[in-house]
Amino acid sequence: MPEGRRRWWHHLTTQRPWLVTLYALVLGFVVGALVIITTTASVLDAWRAIFSSWSALGHAIKLTFDVVGAAYRTMFTGAVVNPRVFWHAVTTGQGWTYALTPMSETLTYAAPLIIASVGVGIAFQTGIFNIGANGQAILGGVAGAYAGSLIHLPTFLHLPLTLLAGILGGVAVGLIPGLLKAYTGAHEVIVTLMLNYVVAALLIFTLLSTALQQPGQQNDISRTIDPSAQLAPLFGAASGLRVNWGLAVAALVVVFAWWFLERSSLGFDFRVTGANPQAARASGINARAVIILVFVISGGLAGLAGIVQMAGTTHYLDGGFLIGNAGIGFTAITVALLGRNRPGGIVWSSLLFAGLGVGGRAMQAATGIPLDLATVIQSAVVLFVATPVLVQEIFRLRHTEAGEVRLATSGWGS
Amino acid sequence: MRLELRGITKRFGPLTANDHIDLTVEPGQIHCLLGENGAGKSTLMNVVFGLLHPDEGEILVDGVPQRFANSGEAVRKGIGMVHQHFMLVPVFSVAENVVLGFEPTRSLGRLDRARAREEIRRTSQEFNLEVDPDAIVENLPVGLQQRVEILKALNHDAELLILDEPTAVLTPQEIDALMAIMRSLAASGKSILFISHKLKEVRAVSDVVTVIRQGRVIDQVPPTTDEATLASLMVGRDVTLTVAKDAAAPGEPVLRLEDVVVRDDRGLVAVDHVSLSVHAGEILALAGVQGNGQTELVEAVAGMRDVESGRITLGGRDITNATPRHVLDGGLGHIPEDRQRYGLVMSMTLADNLVLNTPRRAPFAARGTRNLGAVRANAEDLVGRFDIRTTSVESPLSALSGGNQQKVIVARELSRPLEVLVAAQPTRGLDVGSIEYVHRQIVEQRNEGLAVLIVSSELDEVMALGDRIAVMHAGQITGVVDPSTSREQIGLLMAGAVGAADA
Amino acid sequence: MSRGDRRGVRLGVWLGTASLVLGSLTLGVGSLTAQAAAKPFKACVVTDTGGINDKSFNASAWKGMQDAHARNKNIVVSYLSSTSSADYVPNINTFVHRGCGIIVTVGFLMDTATQQAANAHPTQKFAIVDDAPQHLKYHNVLALQYETDQAAFLGGYLAAASTKTGVVGTYGGMEFPSVTMYMNGFVAGVRYFDKVKGAAVKVLGWTPAKGTCSLASCGGTGTFVGNFTDQTAGKTITANDFAAGADIVFPVAGSVGLGSVAAAQQAGKGHSIMWVDSNGCVSDAADCSWFIGTVAKGVEASVRDAVLAAASGKFHGGTYLGTLKNQGTALEYGGIPVPASVKSAIATIAKGIMAGTISVNPNNYPAK
Structure with missing residues (x-):
């Protein structure tokens, strides 16, 4: 083999973190394809037919590829771009909104996810499991909704105030496990997990029993926040694209997180604490202060994610805000894991998750395959990323010098 | 077979x-x-x-x-x-x-x-x-x-x-x-x-x-x-097996322990009314079979374990129950016994480990932002000066051998201004070449006037390095002797024969 | 074969599979576009977070769409489920772009999103279940609303006529107008029975406020679970009602009502449940013998009719009001036998309500 190709081959067959992630992605889509095949009646029937006649094999294979292909094709065109529509827009100058909608939607969903995941990732890097990001995000949304709808100010004051209220809402929820862990040693996983339920109940209470409830409504729905508190569409309301200034907020958060983890002294303390708490203590790092600050930062970012989600899309809250499958605070845990807790990795994994969700809807609309397939693929990818040994065995990867690819999170000890 | x-x-x-x-x-x-x-x-x-x-x-x-x-x-x-x-x-x-x-x-x-x-x-x-x-x-x-x-x-x-x-x-x-x-x-x-x-x-x-x-x-x-x-x-080259050192010229006492009592993790008294002083320009070697309170004593000095009673002073300042940060800033260098656990972060780079306890000190950081150029320059300098074998200062510490990891700690502690160095089992697990190196560094620092407290369970090391030897048994100091004392005599003290060599 | 070669083959196989999957993306293009020749009428529904299998309005709306397809094979139906309120807008837009002849949305939570889309796309037809947007620019939205107090009135009369203890009960999921309207009508039916029969049947769980009850506001005080999921709470409330002397309970709380069924089974024969929304003997056939009847909301029929009308070009925006008259709400009998005399009395009352001669406002009858 020529030297250049040999080197590439070596790259592709040697185990390293990004490669494992890439192969996990491939495996995730393979699993998704298997799910489509085994749940689509027409495909199954075609395969059953080969027992009576071998000539049906060709048809079965073709049908399988047609169905799987249509699903993934619509997923792609629904989440990124439809080349046909895009070309039409380029040649005629018409229909740009339609052509750019898929990308706009993916970015719209990715923005709050990036923010929440960065918060979770920073905590993970410090060895803290913030399972309560969702509750923190919900209260961020609630606090932001109060500031956005019950206070009236010009935009340059109102929007920052609303975002700040969101951050403080998240901090308020985050401080509870932070203080409890710092001063009593209470395990943050349990406290944060349970607080999610408390906050979910608090959301309903604020929507039904406080001034936040939409006037004239008896349903669990909030006032709409003032236009001056909303994250406006990035390309103006006339563009018809939902992607909004929340994306800029997310970009700032990523830059901040990168600086914080890689360049700041406090971030250094965080990383040392996460990698070796005993050494951190021996080196003079105040463990208590670090724990509290982690929750302030992680909770604040989760709260910001909550308000960005609300101020960028619906502009109001309802009883289902970030509940169940919509809980970005829970998704953020897997996204952070997939992104190896680093800001750059989180951007990519957030785009992937957002894209799968958005593309999944397009797929459902076009092919009738349930949106849940996107969740199956997401879960499979995370599963494969979390078990590098499996990926390594399937692809027969060589060990690297350092030996093993480590899990992004190494344990649940406190 | x-x-x-x-x-x-x-x-x-x-x-x-x-x-x-x-x-x-x-x-x-x-x-x-x-x-x-x-x-x-x-x-x-x-x-x-x-x-x-x-x-x-x-x-x-x-x-x-x-x-x-x-x-x-x-x-x-x-x-x-x-x-x-x-x-x-x-x-x-x-x-x-x-x-x-x-x-x-x-x-x-x-x-x-x-x-x-x-x-x-x-x-x-x-x-x-x-x-x-x-x-x-x-x-x-x-x-x-x-x-x-x-x-x-x-x-x-x-x-x-x-x-x-x-x-x-x-x-x-x-x-x-x-x-x-x-x-x-x-x-x-x-x-x-x-x-x-x-x-x-x-x-x-x-x-x-x-x-x-x-x-x-x-x-x-x-x-x-x-x-x-x-x-x-x-x-692969000739090695000196004994430590060459001149007689000590002790100055003022720098680190003083007065009647210190410390409990271990199980709540038992591990350090039992210990008084010691380490003078500038001398090496005090603390000998004893492992598990006789040396670990707890060092932890108490380094601010990592509560002192129940008594007083510890560093250069005249009271550091009893001070935080590790306070003690480190006060000029205490600490080579911990369990280096991988307390001294190093294996997943981080060599350069970061070399500033592990001084990340905010100039020029490594200013106004909350780290100066990675300075951190790197510091690492390049120390790698050369302390002969740390590595492919790059950006390698994770886990890629270094045990001896080189220990050199990282030694380099880090000796490269910042110190008043006293506390080294627990500084050569444990090291090969001959590295032991020789670490010993030479410690003696050099002592010659320049640093007060050094060495804790070691290797009698050879204690006798080769110490200007005075304190022997610890069951949490108490059973004797402080001259390095010319016979091995048997010290062995008796290690076994708890109080006062056997006081004469 | 050396180790390295085998590794290469394994990798090759996987990469090959992956590229086939990706490659088929392009293969699929031709096959799908080929069948778009017949110009079918597309009917599309955006469901709420419950999805099409929620055994409630989302499921009913989807069933209505399929019924429309059954009557007119040229209608092609599809759905999109939402995971959160942030999905409403893109889901509706997806269907707008796919050229849906009519887009059906479900529930008051989709009010804003539906209204925005309708105002942005004047020629796009919409129908929204159980809600009426207030700020529409064009006549392109059909609001499907249901005056369920009419059928609930009949339900109340049936309960009052059937009780052996002289006490009946009701409770709601959450205090929404769409919920309390049922309870209000139920109380009115009981009071009407007391008035015409000179009886004194009592209702637990709802006391109507003064004034009239509408879909915008229907006030009063009563018993509520606080959600539409906690069946244990439903069981507790119902058991309390039974302990207080009631023998028939009317839960207006979706699946929470299954807790009431459990309570009736525990209390034994002589206790029964009045089901709500969609016929209990169909959606929960196993428990049919515990149902005296169902106060039904005609979501299926109204969605079906809206779709059929749109497909045949007879769509008109505005409000569809489900009443006894157009079968947008109805009393359906359950597994417990009801005397013919009661049934005929109820049929007569129904005619009176349709004719406007019998009021369903409980405040027009003396409270006992």
Whole structure:
């Protein structure tokens, strides 16, 4: 083999973190394809037919590829771009909104996810499991909704105030496990997990029993926040694209997180604490202060994610805000894991998750395959990323010098 | 058993850890594998034990080529390994640990304790390895725990025993006992592959010595070879084995402990009304068998353990129960006993580890932002000055050998302004070359007026380095003596004979 | 074969599979576009977070769509489920772009999103279940609303006529107008029975406020679970009602009502449940013998009719009001036999309500 190709081959067959992630992605889509095949009646029937006649094999294979292909094709065109529509827009100058909608939607969903995941990732890097990001995000949304709808100010004051209220809402929820862990040693996983339920109940209470409830409504729905508190569409309301200034907020958060983890002294303390708490203590790092600050930062970012989600899309809250499958605070845990807790990795994994969700809807609309397939693929990818040994065995990867690819999170000890 | 290695080669990426190693262990032979840390000894043993697969070469057991897919297969072929860090379940009894994985059972899979106990009694009598089968492992001293590991291997019918740095954790008495066991095992026909870098022990116990350096077999020599020759074979150059130092010129006391009482993790008094003072320009060596309160004493000084009563001062300032940050900023350098746990962050880079306890000090950071250029420059400088072997200052610390990791701590602590250096077991697990280096650094600092407190359970080290020697037993100082005091005298103090050498 | 070669083959196989999957993306293009020739009428529904299997309005709306397809094979139906309120807008837009002839949305939570889309796309037809947007620019939205108090009135009369103890009960999921309207009508039916029969049947769980009850506001005080999921709470409330002397309970709380069924089974024969929304003997056939009847909301029929009308070009925006008259709400009998005399009395009352001669406002009848 020529030297250049040999080197590439070596790259592709040697185990390293990004490669494992890439192969996990491939495996995730393979699993998704298997799910489509085994749940689509027409495909199954075609395969059953080969027992009576071998000539049906060709048809079965073709049908399988047609169905799987249509699903993934619509997923792609629904989440990124439809080349046909895009070309039409380029040649005629018409229909740009339609052509750019898929990308706009993916970015719209990715923005709050990036923010929440960065918060979770920073905590993970410090060895803290913030399972309560969702509750923190919900209260961020609630606090932001109060500031956005019950206070009236010009935009340059109102929007920052609303975002700040969101951050403080998240901090308020985050401080509870932070203080409890710092001063009593209470395990943050349990406290944060349970607080999610408390906050979910608090959301309903604020929507039904406080001034936040939409006037004239008896349903669990909030006032709409003032236009001056909303994250406006990035390309103006006339563009018809939902992607909004929340994306800029997310970009700032990523830059901040990168600086914080890689360049700041406090971030250094965080990383040392996460990698070796005993050494951190021996080196003079105040463990208590670090724990509290982690929750302030992680909770604040989760709260910001909550308000960005609300101020960028619906502009109001309802009883289902970030509940169940919509809980970005829970998704953020897997996204952070997939992104190896680093800001750059989180951007990519957030785009992937957002894209799968958005593309999944397009797929459902076009092919009738349930949106849940996107969740199956997401879960499979995370599963494969979390078990590098499996990926390594399937692809027969060589060990690297350092030996093993480590899990992004190494344990649940406190 | 006759174990033969032919051309064993193991590569990790661009690094060749073992380069065509040939080696034969005859039945009944104690074969020593001598080499520095990082020479490839552990890799070779992991290959023999089936934990790693060689890229080239073959392993023959009694003339038959073998391929071990895992360590279980190696065990079935009669190879036993006693790891440097014991693989025992601390809360299980000796008997339970020994039979673990090969439990004699009664019906329905119930553990047959009586039979397990009996098996162990038989094995331990056969090889003269006395240990109580019902004792709980975590309550046993380290020497006995190691004995349990050996028993475990023998119980699995090992014909060849691999002992990986077995003396690193033992007291002098325990080392003697271990050597007696090794000899009796060899006499009964077992083969022993003994890995070490301690010349005295190697010469005392082995039949044949194979020296490896940088992954290659350098030479095979008889154990009668003198220490200096062995050392130079191992390190690749001439080595000084004694510490050259002038008489101390002690100045003012810098670190003072007055009537200090400290409790251990279980709440028992570990440091019992200890008073000590360390003067500028002198090395005070704290001797004693491990577990007599030295660890707790050092932790109390470093601000990591509460002082129940008494007073600690550093350069006249009270640092009793101060935070580690306060103590470090006050000019205390600390080389912790468990360096991987308290001194280093293995996943972070060499450069970051070199500023681990001074990340905010100029020029490493300003206004909350780190100056990575300065951090890197500092690392490049220290790597050169302290001879730290690494491919890059951005390598994760885990890629460095144990000796080089210790150099990182030494470099970090000695490169910042200090008033006193507290070094606990500063050369534990290091090879000759590194020990020599660390000792020289410490003496140099003392010559420049630093107050140094050395805690060591190696009597050689204590006697070579100390300007004064304090001996600790059961939490109390049993005597402070001159280094010219005889070994026997100090041994008595270590055993608790208070005042034996006060005269 | 050497180790390295085998590794290569394994990798090759996987990469090959992956590229086939990706490659088929392009293969699929031709096959799908080929069948778009017949110009079918696309009917599309955006469901709420419950999805099409929620055994409630989302499921009913989807069933209505399928019924429309059954009557007119040229209608092609599809759905999109939402995971959160942030999905409403893109889901509706997706269907707008796919050229749906009519887009059906479900529930008051989709009010804003539906209204925005309708105002942005004047020619796109919409129908929204159980809600009426207030700020529409064009007549392109059909609001499907249901005056359920009419059928609940009949339910109340049936309960009052059937009780042996002289006490009946009701409770709601949450205090929404769409919920309390049922309870209000139920109380009115009981009071009407007391008035015409000179009886004194009492209702537990709802006291209507003064004034009239509408879909915008229907006030009063009563018993509520606080959600639509906690069946244990439903069981507790119902058991309390039974302990207070009631023998028939009317839960207006979706699946929480299954807790009431459990309570009736525990209390034994002589206790029964009045089901709500969609016929209990169909959605929960196993428990049919515990149902005296169902106060049904005609979501299926109204969605079906809206779709059929749109497909045949007869769609008109505005409000569809489900009443007894157009079967947008109805009383359906359950597994417990009801005397013919009661049934005929109820049929007569129904005619009176349709004719406007019998009021369903409980405040027009004296409270007992």
